[in-house]
Amino acid sequence: MSAVRPLAPPSANSSSAQLDLFQHVLDAYQVEGDRPLTNAKLYQSVARSAGLAAGEVERTVEISGSQHSPFKRAVRWVQQTMKHLGLLERQPGARGVWSLAQRNKDGLTAAPVGKRLVAFSTDLGIAIWGDSTQSFPQLGQPIHLVITSPPFLLRRPRAYGNPLTEQAYIDFICSALEPLVSQLAAGGSLCLNLTNDSFLVGSPARSVAKERLVLAMVDRLGLYLMDTLIWHNASKPPGPLQYASKRRVQLNTGYEPVYWFTNDPEKVFSDNRRVLQPHSERHKKWLRQVQDAGGCPRSAVYGDGAYRLRPSSYTNETEGRIAKNVLPIGHACADTRQYRRDAAALGLPVHGAMMPLSLARFLVEFLTLPGQLVVDLFGGTAKSAMAAELLQRYWITFELFAEYLRGGAQRFQRFPGFRLGEEFSLGFPKSL
Structure with a gap:
């Protein structure tokens, strides 16, 4: 599945590939449930669900002066994202072994994986x-x-x-x-x-x-x-x-x-008529002046002709002003x-x-x-x-x-x- 390959750099722009890989990694942890999962087993599970050949998993390229597997690097990037989201918890006393978390450090209980x-x-x-x-x-x-x-x-x-x-x-x-x-x-x-x-x-x-x-x-x-x-x-x-x-x-x-x-x-x-706002007291006062005068008491032009005051201006009462x-x-x-x-x-x-x-x-x-x-x-x-x-x-x-x-x-x-x-x-x- 070549779509996974562009994921190696965290800044890659292949959105569909990124979303696919996120789902493959999550699926690998969901299959294990609350059982711990090593990175080595994680790589195997993701590669299997993504349809990758063993050679693609182990293929390395030069990144920042050293040889790295683009596939493994991309998987670890997704894994890191899941850690930040609180979806994974480290197994005590084990390095690089994680499992899906249900209760985070703040005592919040996450829904059981795959259940609503x-x-x-x-x-x-x-x-x-x-x-x-x-x-x-x-x-x-x-x-x-x-x-x-x-x-x-x-x-x-x-x-x-x-x-x-x-x-x-x-x-x-x-x-x-x-x-x-x-x-x-x-x-x-x-x-x-x-x-x-x-x-x-x-x-x-x-x-x-x-x-x-x-x-x-x-x-x-x-x-x-x-x-x-x-x-x-x-x-x-x-x-x-x-x-x-x-x-x-x-x-x-x-x-x-x-x-x-x-x-x-x-x-x-x-x-916007469903969310009309009350007229200000200043506007209400102006409307009373217009009514008392039998029409707008002055004429003016604003904004190079964009707005004009005419005798007919402000003579129609409204339920409120349009919200900004x-x-x-x-x-x-x-x-x-x-x-x-x-x-x-x-x-x-x-x-x-x-x-x-x-x-x-x-x-x-x-x-x-x-x-x-x-x-x-x-x-x-x-x-x-x-x-x-x-x-x-x-x-x-x-x-x-x-x-x-x-x-x-x-x-x-x-x-x-x-x-x-x-x-x-x-x-x-x-x-x-």
């Missing part, structure tokens, strides 16, 4: 404990909106896991999203909330992984970029500390991007506070990077109609699901770590049809 369990459900949706990035199911109905905040590209991994290199991050996200994109309804949307705090190693220069990911979404997944929504978070803690507070060469970051994609720009379900693509939404919200209380009452760890409900709600309301399907493949505490539930959209959310879903389930118990998954709840308090 219902965490909880309502009449409108279902939360699934499982790894959404592997063998995403055919849902049997079109997805109208994918809204998710995937693991961030950060120097230090968070408890929920995240890749640490740009190329690994791009491959990981594209691989995870590809099966969802194939199930998008015509005109369906996909929204990605990404961090703005990724830097080159040891440098105050920002990483351009976000921009490369956007290009990959367009080039590899065939999507169109509709807009980059700016989530302006005035309550965001100061940072980056190293470069803004200590070295003083950067400004504090005050926003995160939300990239909005679609598979068909002509058929999108978005309608800069969304001033603070991080704190009542839904988050309730989740924290619920998690504390159950003795569970708290998720460290939650989207405010108002942001998820804005996206769901703007981009979908009641009765359509919203999917989140990195569900966390089920913020997107909550927004969909409140707005009468169907929803499906996936989350790898059980503790986050169990803590998040409490907020859904007030909705019709709520039920906690029986098998899922075995390891958690059952009382509600």
Whole structure:
């Protein structure tokens, strides 16, 4: 299988080959289950599933002045990515021996490999404990909106896991999203909330992984970029500390991007009338002046003729103003506070990077109609699901770590049809 060969350099651009090799490596560990797997056996298993001849496995070329096997080097690169994602754990006392992990160092319980369990459900949706990035199911109905905040590209991994290199991050996200994109309804949307705090190693220069990911979404997944929504978070803690507070060469970051994609720009379900914003007091005062004067009291031309004030201007009242693509939404919200209380009452760890409900709600309301399907493949505490539930959209959310879903389930118990998954709840308090 010659497609594997270009994978030797970590910077290789063969995306299909990279995704194929990732799956071969994962399959090798899944076959072993919780049994440890040496690298020598890993090479054999991957080569066998990829259809490689023994000569190709052992073939070496000169890399950085020494002879190396491109195949083995590529396998170890994928293995390293899986370690950063928290998918592998080292066997105590054994060098180079790893197995699939179920509980990470922060005490979070990953779903059993190859298994998905219902965490909880309502009449409108279902939360699934499982790894959404592997063998995403055919849902049997079109997805109208994918809204998710995937693991961030950060120097230090968070408890929920995240890749640490740009190329690994791009491959990981594209691989995870590809099966969802194939199930998008015509005109369906996909929204990605990404961090703005990724830097080159040891440098105050920002990483351009976000921009490369956007290009990959367009080039590899065939999507169109509709807009980059700016989530302006005035309550965001100061940072980056190293470069803004200590070295003083950067400004504090005050926003995160939300990239909005679609598979068909002509058929999108978005309608800005569903998310009209209240008029400002200044605008309301101006409207009263227009009404009292029986028409616009002055004429003017702005922007070299682009905007004109006429007697008829501002004489038609509107329900609100069209929202701008800069969304001033603070991080704190009542839904988050309730989740924290619920998690504390159950003795569970708290998720460290939650989207405010108002942001998820804005996206769901703007981009979908009641009765359509919203999917989140990195569900966390089920913020997107909550927004969909409140707005009468169907929803499906996936989350790898059980503790986050169990803590998040409490907020859904007030909705019709709520039920906690029986098998899922075995390891958690059952009382509600």
